[in-house]
Amino acid sequence: xxxxxxTEQQIMIRDLARQIAxxxxxxxxxxxxxxxxxxxxxxxxxxxxxxxRVFIPxxxxxxxxxxxxxxxxxEELSKACAGVAVSYAASALGTLPLAxxxxxxxxxxxxxxxxxxxxxxxxxxxxxxxxxxxGGIETTARKDGSEYVLxxxxxxxxxxxxxxxxxxxxxTNRGKGARGASAFIVDKGTKGFDFGKxxxxxxxxxxxxxxxxxxxCRIPADxxxxxxxxGFIVAMRTFDNSRPGIGAQAVxxxxxxxxxxxxxxxxxxxxxxxxxxxxxIRHMIADMATKIEAARTLVYYAARLVDSGAKNMSKxxxxxxxxxxxxxxEVTTNAVQIFGGYGYMREYPAEKYMRDAKxxxxxxxxxxxxxxxIGLEVIKESKxxxx
Amino acid sequence: xxxVVCIKQVPDTTEVKINPETNTLVREGVESIINxxxxxxxxxxxxxxxRLNGEVVALCMGPPQAEAALKEALSLGCDGAVLLTDRxxxxxxxxxxAYTLSRGIKSIxxxxxxxxGKQAIDGDTxxxxxxxxxxxxxxxxxxxxxxxxxxxxxIKAYRMMEGGYNVIEASVPCLITxxxxxxxxxxxxxxxxxxxxxxQITKWSAADIACEVDRIGQMGSPTWVRKIFAPPKRExxxxxxxxxxxxxxxxxxxxKDKGVL
Numbered sequence: 001x002x003x004x005x006x007t008e009q010q011i012m013i014r015d016l017a018r019q020i021a022x023x024x025x026x027x028x029x030x031x032x033x034x035x036x037x038x039x040x041x042x043x044x045x046x047x048x049x050x051x052x053r054v055f056i057p058x059x060x061x062x063x064x065x066x067x068x069x070x071x072x073x074x075e076e077l078s079k080a081c082a083g084v085a086v087s088y089a090a091s092a093l094g095t096l097p098l099a100x101x102x103x104x105x106x107x108x109x110x111x112x113x114x115x116x117x118x119x120x121x122x123x124x125x126x127x128x129x130x131x132x133x134x135g136g137i138e139t140t141a142r143k144d145g146s147e148y149v150l151x152x153x154x155x156x157x158x159x160x161x162x163x164x165x166x167x168x169x170x171x172t173n174r175g176k177g178a179r180g181a182s183a184f185i186v187d188k189g190t191k192g193f194d195f196g197k198x199x200x201x202x203x204x205x206x207x208x209x210x211x212x213x214x215x216x217c218r219i220p221a222d223x224x225x226x227x228x229x230x231g232f233i234v235a236m237r238t239f240d241n242s243r244p245g246i247g248a249q250a251v252x253x254x255x256x257x258x259x260x261x262x263x264x265x266x267x268x269x270x271x272x273x274x275x276x277x278x279x280x281i282r283h284m285i286a287d288m289a290t291k292i293e294a295a296r297t298l299v300y301y302a303a304r305l306v307d308s309g310a311k312n313m314s315k316x317x318x319x320x321x322x323x324x325x326x327x328x329x330e331v332t333t334n335a336v337q338i339f340g341g342y343g344y345m346r347e348y349p350a351e352k353y354m355r356d357a358k359x360x361x362x363x364x365x366x367x368x369x370x371x372x373x374i375g376l377e378v379i380k381e382s383k384x385x386x387x
Numbered sequence: 388x389x390x391v392v393c394i395k396q397v398p399d400t401t402e403v404k405i406n407p408e409t410n411t412l413v414r415e416g417v418e419s420i421i422n423x424x425x426x427x428x429x430x431x432x433x434x435x436x437x438r439l440n441g442e443v444v445a446l447c448m449g450p451p452q453a454e455a456a457l458k459e460a461l462s463l464g465c466d467g468a469v470l471l472t473d474r475x476x477x478x479x480x481x482x483x484x485a486y487t488l489s490r491g492i493k494s495i496x497x498x499x500x501x502x503x504g505k506q507a508i509d510g511d512t513x514x515x516x517x518x519x520x521x522x523x524x525x526x527x528x529x530x531x532x533x534x535x536x537x538x539x540x541x542i543k544a545y546r547m548m549e550g551g552y553n554v555i556e557a558s559v560p561c562l563i564t565x566x567x568x569x570x571x572x573x574x575x576x577x578x579x580x581x582x583x584x585x586x587q588i589t590k591w592s593a594a595d596i597a598c599e600v601d602r603i604g605q606m607g608s609p610t611w612v613r614k615i616f617a618p619p620k621r622e623x624x625x626x627x628x629x630x631x632x633x634x635x636x637x638x639x640x641x642x643k644d645k646g647v648l
Contacts, residue, residue: 008584009581012577012580012581012584013577016574016575016580019574020574023574024574047575048573048576049574049575049577050577050578050579051577053577053578054577063577063578063581100476109588282615356531
């Protein structure tokens with residue numbers, strides 16, 4: 001087995017995540033998908049196995065790993081079920097604002113329970129009129145003595161309703177645009193904080209996606225992450241760190257689809273021989289495998305850049321997310337093609353991979369936004385170099 | 388409560404092939420695992436410990452590489468691990484194995500409960516568990532599918548039978564062997580695995596457990612393997628295809644030819 005330069009600990013993490021994914025997730029994934037049911041039992045298994053600890057620093061009950069460790073787990077879970085994988089990874093996403101900008105007190109208060117898996121976290125940015133355009137946020141946070149008062153709605157929030165800890169971006173000064181945004185921690189159960197509609201999705205159906213509703217929701221001023229006006233930076237830095245994770249999810253989905261397609265192609269007999277013996281199929285498999293490996297390499301590289309503390313890794317994070325998710329869409333579509341008519345049917349796993357792959361091109365910044373990030377960065381670099 | 392779980396390292400039989408010339412298992416490249424029935428024994432030991440407090444010690448007899456099995460037991464939550472390893476233990480049959488393990492248990496001292504899997508998937512004898520109980524003069528409940536009550540004085544357990552079960556009570560200390568219906572073994576945790584990686588496994592030789600040299604290894608084994616053979620392959624059956632009126636005649640004459648009718 002190729003170990004991609006993983007440490008002994010990372011190999012251990014991969015093997016355990018793989019064991020759980022294959023033994024515990026694969027048998028139930030079709031049912032979770034069909035019913036759109038949140039995988040509480042599997043989340044508990046992941047918690048008992050310490051997998052939520054991998055992305056938390058040791059001083060807060062974690063194992064001190066970073067983006068790469070998180071990518072390793074996410075990839076393995078995604079091979080089995082991307083809905084389960086995103087429920088896991090979204091807790092890391094919700095933790096990132098805290099990990100990157102939180103005070104020691106905030107970290108001490110919230111991170112140990114996230115590490116143990118006792119509590120899930122979620123990140124709330126998107127609104128009906130603010131998705132890719134994060135500057136258009138309408139949720140407000142008004143300072144009132146030692147409290148902030150939140151008003152507004154967040155939509156499409158992964159782990160919404162299931163998470164206990166929410167990191168939320170709201171405007172503290174609407175006149176300042178993006179510079180008027182701030183990041184807050186909101187606990188589930190806080191008065192004035194409620195959940196709305198549960199979304200009925202095309203893919204990743206095991207995951208919970210809900211609306212967050214803030215109506216005169218009062219939180220302690222201590223729940224401000226960083227300083228007022230830093231919300232946009234918090235969100236962007238969070239995404240710089242988390243986007244390799246979406247890449248890992250896409251790589252896992254594609255690998256899972258390829259594994260199923262190869263197994264099927266070696267068993268399915270047409271014209272007296274397994275379809276894998278036909279060059280048309282074999283070349284498809286070769287292209288799929290090669291593209292997966294290219295994406296994986298880019299994802300691991302971006303994750304390692306994040307873990308090295310490199311500045312200006314936005315471009316690489318965006319590339320990892322962009323390339324992997326476009327690749328996953330192509331590979332899963334071809335996996336359905338290899339399955340032929342059976343691939344279109346719900347009884348076979350191929351179509352689920354294809355439905356699950358689509359979201360990776362959309363969330364944590366659409367691939368159009370990723371191209372903007374990358375393009376802008378490349379042009380800036382060119383200008384800098386020509387000076 | 389001090390619990391000893393006896394485990395055996397076995398080849399993963401889902402991958403095993405037989406060498407047609409020697410009729411022995413091809414061991415090269417076959418992964419070694421903890422005997423699956425022993426996984427249920429470990430889990431039951433951990434569950435009883437979690438209920439009553441105490442400690443679980445995993446015990447194994449085997450070559451030095453059996454350390455891997457004990458590390459896995461530690462990663463699942465066992466508190467200690469002892470490997471009985473000595474060249475003189477080699478070639479042991481079930482009698483010598485039971486004796487050696489019983490000496491190991493004596494050396495661990497003050498053991499309240501011994502749990503074994505019902506049998507190992509390589510030998511399939513189911514003799515070592517009861518053998519240990521005999522050597523230690525302890526009560527033994529085999530094929531346990533449920534431990535209903537247990538404290539430091541007594542145990543009440545279900546012994547699974549074909550189509551039913553016996554409810555058996557015994558005094559503690561005692562030995563039980565468990566079947567797979569008893570529980571669902573847990574997965575290891577990362578912290579458990581990391582601790583296990585660093586952990587030192589206690590290794591005892593024949594001298595450490597004060598055993599009689601003529602009762603261990605090949606010397607202590609009255610069982611001698613005369614010949615090993617693979618069961619003959621079953622012949623392919625005959626299939627009569629078609630509607631019954633067209634095929635019954637053929638079936639009848641085939642059965643007559645075989646002398647069945």
